[in-house]
Amino acid sequence: MIPAAFEYERAGSVDEAVALLGRDEDAKLLAGGHSLIPTMRLRFSRPSLLVDIGRLDDLRYVREDRDRLAIGALTRHAELVRDPVLSQHCALIGEAAALIGDPQVRHRGTIGGSVAHGDPASDLGTILLALDAELVARGPRGERTIPAAAFFTGPFENALERQEVLTEIRVPKAVGTYLKYVRRAHDWATVGVAAVRVDGRVHVGLTSMGPTPLRARSVEDALADGASPADAAAHAADDTMPPTDASASSEYRAHLARVLVRRALEKL
């Protein structure tokens, strides 16, 4: 369980990290390391260079910006849980962060690292997708903003270019709820559901129901047409591809999605 050997550089700034990423085709960023290090230990991942951005403390913040919030990519899960601005204006992010791993994991894991890792079973990506969040990335040609809908391109894949660093996540102020079903303490979601109200419309996101976080568009459309939560939730598994694995069958995940979406909508 020892990772393959790699070179290590600690970046002193985002620009330095961008430059270091250009040095090696197989370079990877290291933030909190709580997704990357376990995969490296299993040798699923063998980067030849790790660029450590874990000390860039200027990327640890939650700021209010009129009707939106800006979250620094290196904000740790434990910080999301206790942040007063977040709990006032977009509480479900902190509530979901409290369900990630365990206290030790939340002391190290970061929102940017978790989202960029792109595990279809992770919670925060689903919430960002439901919120129509924007992800800010900096690369050699400057900064760009990626809508969450375009960010998650596949399992463990994202829209970042090789030398881009995710620096900030922007979300609207919103009320919402995140429900997660797990079979064991500190496990990944068997299924997770985010329901949020954005600009008078209800958005629903799904975790572990396909290769990336998904939006339950049929549920959203049914609600917009005036369906009851129970009737709309019947569509929760439409157009999804829930996997069958050791924790659940595809059919069971579809069932869970319908139940959890109904509960989330009733709570909203």
Add this chain to the structure above:
Amino acid sequence: MTRIALTVNGSRCEADVEPRQLLAYFLRDQLGLKGTNVGCDTTSCGACTVLLDGESVKSCTVFAVQADGCEVTTVEGLTLGDELHPVQQAFHEQHALQCGYCTPGFVMATISLLKENPNPSEAEIRDGLEGNLCRCTGYHNIVQAVQAAARAGA
């Protein structure tokens, strides 16, 4: 090899490490601090929990190079002379262990928990220690020990 300098249990230490060296193995094999146990080796069991700049972390999932410049506390760093740390004392008095393998991790996780929440409810203790597993299933006594330590102001 990468040169790191960190403070471990109050003492400054410098060492050359391979970047892939994990903190748990650095503490055990290079510094000889074998109180930090490695259980599952997969970020689950919490036996390897240490404090990194005062917060509990699983040292099997932190590279030693990430601790460069930081302060690390292991179970060896808790005693003051012959006197046990109040959390250790509470674990001792409440019989909060059977085989003892998970105990250093539980003690470190408890210190971090009580720092963040000095008066936790029973539910908060159970949630707060969810990252530590005891295969002897001594959880009831562990919870009592944490309550006793909180009462003692640990």
